[in-house]
Amino acid sequence: MFEFLRKKVGETIAITEEEFDFCKTLFIPKKLRKKQYLLQEGDASAYTAFVEKGMLRTYSIDEKGNEHILQFSSEGWWVSDLYSFLTGEPSLFTIDALEDSELLLITKASWDKLLDKIPAFERYFRILIQNNLIATQRRLISSISETAEKKYLKLLDSQPDCIQRVPQHMIASYLGITRETLSRIRSQMSARK
Amino acid sequence: MFEFLRKKVGETIAITEEEFDFCKTLFIPKKLRKKQYLLQEGDASAYTAFVEKGMLRTYSIDEKGNEHILQFSSEGWWVSDLYSFLTGEPSLFTIDALEDSELLLITKASWDKLLDKIPAFERYFRILIQNNLIATQRRLISSISETAEKKYLKLLDSQPDCIQRVPQHMIASYLGITRETLSRIRSQMSARK
DNA sequence: ATAAGGCCGTGACCTATATCAACGGCATTT
DNA sequence: AAATGCCGTTGATATAGGTCACGGCCTTAT
Structure with missing residues (x-):
């Protein structure tokens, strides 16, 4: 169950078996069916999640009811509303599953414990966040x-x-355009080809 | 010369005098006159800089020659092209001074040393990057x-x-609009008021 | 099997913002 | 003090992309 997490972490930092054994005790497995929420706008984000399987999206909804997707998270990636997770403030984002998914959840308290006990994880998350910032x-x-x-x-x-697995109108809302515009762009592209 | 850096770091993590003494040895003071470059697009970013005084901008230039500002960095903030600094690859961004500025530079090698020797700095930069990501x-x-x-x-x-200190056309390019549009928005706003 | 809803494509029309061009006001240089 | 750049403003016009409306095709639910 934890092999994939172990593998992904090992790609960035070196940790011992004992350290990883401790790490394991902090995560809570969770399955989510397609369309289920991990987090709803306005709630506080209790967890950060590692995606073992499946695909989730993090998005906000504007006054007109339009969705704007911040990110897609598939296998091997992490997902949370960072701000809400860190501060306990209500979230601006909603997170739900686009496919049946399997997650490993960690609470803020456990996460703090992990970073305190195993400095290599401090580095792991620094690098993770750094790459996310660059992107x-x-x-x-x-x-x-x-x-x-x-x-x-x-x-x-x-x-x-992503483009294979995610419906087109969500790609559009990730790009910040309407589904009609994306549809037209695609048809122009295939006409030109 | 290092009091301000000491103060800002101290707001996030606790470090001892000895640790900070080591830290001090790694930074190189540098003054930049208005309009001088800290980094030019295509060069590798040798340094990350702490801004003691002044204001800098990080921006990219598109095919049409238009500038797009990623961020302004004033006193107490850090500035670099993170990707280029970390990888040594040529930078996609240009960084220059909008006012006469005073910086503390650190090389990648020194930065690595700092994070290795003083784990609290690993945390400091994790938190810094985290807040930057949220923003x-x-x-x-x-x-x-x-x-x-x-x-x-x-x-x-x-x-x-920022809006006080930075010329309007740069605010526009930070917002991703033209200076004409920003000018019109401002005049509409003051008409309505 | 039929209904209902999600998803994608397409046409007609609209609007926010870009582009192009000209002008006046400050600074800075000579 | 004239000349040269910057900078912000304003007007006329162009355009990328948005909005609204409809129709067809799947998939899922009844």
Whole structure:
């Protein structure tokens, strides 16, 4: 059950068997069916989750009821509303499952314990967050400077798996465009090809 | 010279005098005149910098020559192209001074040494990067879901100091709009008031 | 098997923002 | 004090993308 987590962590930091045994005791396995919530906007985020299987999305909903997807999280990635998890404040985001999924949950208290007892995990999460920041910065610049088509091409290039597994209207809301616009871009692209 | 850095670090983690004495040996003071570069696009980012005084901007330039500002960094904040600093790859961003500025530079080698010798700094940077990620995620969502006016109002609210110190056309390029549009938004706002 | 709803495509029209161009006001340089 | 850049403003026009409306095709539920 924990082999995959062990593998992913091991790709970034070195830890001993004993350290990982301690780590294991802190996680709570959880299965989520497609469409189930991990977190609803307005609730406090109790957990951060490692995705063993499946796919989740983190999104916010604006006044008009439109969804804006912050990220997709598939196998081997982590998912949470970082701010709410860290502060206990109500979340601005909703997280739900796009497929039946299997997660390993950790509470804030356990997470604090993990970072305190095993400094290598402090480093692990620093690196994880760092890479996430770099990716988010790039997406921000892309979002303010590129056309819809370029953003889509960039996504095709960087997350081809997502595009296979996620319905198109969610891709659109990840890119910050409407599903109609994405549909038209795709048909133009295939016409040109 | 290092009091300010000491104070800012102390707000997040606890460190001893000896630890900070070691820390001090790793930084290189540097003054930058207005308009001078800290980093040019295409170069590798040799340093991460703590801003003691002044204001810098990190931006990219698109094919049409338009600038897109990723962030402003004033006193007490850090500035670098994280990706280039970490990997040694050529930078996608340019960093320059908007005012005469005073910086404390640290190389990648020294930074690695600092994190290895003093685990509290591992935590310090984890938290720093974490907060930056939270802010960047919010800006991304705002960028894909809100009107130009709302984005401007949000900035007025969150970074009023920036708006005082930075020329308007740079605020526009931070928001991802043209200077003409920002000018019109401002005049509409003052007409309504 | 039929109904209901999610998902995708397409047309007609609308709107926020970009683009292009010109102008006036400050600073800075000569 | 004239000249040269920056900077912000304003007007006219263009355009990418949004909105609204409809229809067809699957999948899931009854």
